[in-house]
Amino acid sequence: QFEEIQAKHATFGMGCFWAGDCLFGVLPGVIRTCVGYAGGQKELPTYRDIGDHTEVVNVEYNPDVISYAQLLSLFWENHEYGLTTKIKRQYMSLILYHDEEQKLIAEKSREQEQRKRTDLILTEIRKFEKFYPAEDYHQKYRLRNHPWLIETTGLTSDEVLRNSPLAAKLNGYIAGAGTIEQFAKELPNLGLTEKTAQYLQKYVIENQGNGLYC
Ligand code: MHO
Numbered sequence: 001q002f003e004e005i006q007a008k009h010a011t012f013g014m015g016c017f018w019a020g021d022c023l024f025g026v027l028p029g030v031i032r033t034c035v036g037y038a039g040g041q042k043e044l045p046t047y048r049d050i051g052d053h054t055e056v057v058n059v060e061y062n063p064d065v066i067s068y069a070q071l072l073s074l075f076w077e078n079h080e081y082g083l084t085t086k087i088k089r090q091y092m093s094l095i096l097y098h099d100e101e102q103k104l105i106a107e108k109s110r111e112q113e114q115r116k117r118t119d120l121i122l123t124e125i126r127k128f129e130k131f132y133p134a135e136d137y138h139q140k141y142r143l144r145n146h147p148w149l150i151e152t153t154g155l156t157s158d159e160v161l162r163n164s165p166l167a168a169k170l171n172g173y174i175a176g177a178g179t180i181e182q183f184a185k186e187l188p189n190l191g192l193t194e195k196t197a198q199y200l201q202k203y204v205i206e207n208q209g210n211g212l213y214c
Helices: 017-025 068-077 100-115 147-152 159-164 165-175 182-188 194-207
Strands: 008-014 032-036 056-060 093-097 123-128 132-135
Touching: 008 017, 008 068, 017 032, 017 056, 017 093, 032 159, 032 165, 056 093, 056 132, 056 159, 100 123, 123 132, 132 194, 147 194, 159 165, 165 182, 165 194, 182 194
Parallel strands: 093 123
Antiparallel strands: 008 056, 008 093, 032 056, 032 132
């Protein structure tokens, strides 16, 4: 019978949030993504007036499919966080934990990362408090450059683009955040028409591994 998934949330600051949106979006077990501002005190931050906040991606995931530790691996592998690179607060390396378990796992993983290098890791680990979703035009940013794809899959409103699990997958694949093998495996679950699948596949092949998500 239909069993309700106990979805969990994880939040990461790892540079430009368009990248996190793509990278986490394609991960199996990630259900939804939403980019926004967090970590600071300023009320109602915006992209133009971000104050002391950081760009973050908020990820909803199914812990039966993907673990918090696996999300952290992707986090460490895909941004700069050492003392030798000057990073402004908007793009700082930040883990916002949602519970004590996440806190312990995050702290342990930071210690492990630190042992691998000589310069100091600047990644901060703090409690998730307030999250301000970013402006609609930042949500699924890469997918928004593909009006035909949006139209044909019926993802035709800002609200749907923000909340749809399919939008998270398409946004990541179109930018090349997934491998072609992963895409082939996932394709039957996406429910796309032949034509749509072909359109998407072209971009998966063209962009896979180019690391250009922003
Ligand atoms: N590289 C982007 C940064 C956008 S971001 C969401 C730019 O050229 O503005 O911070």
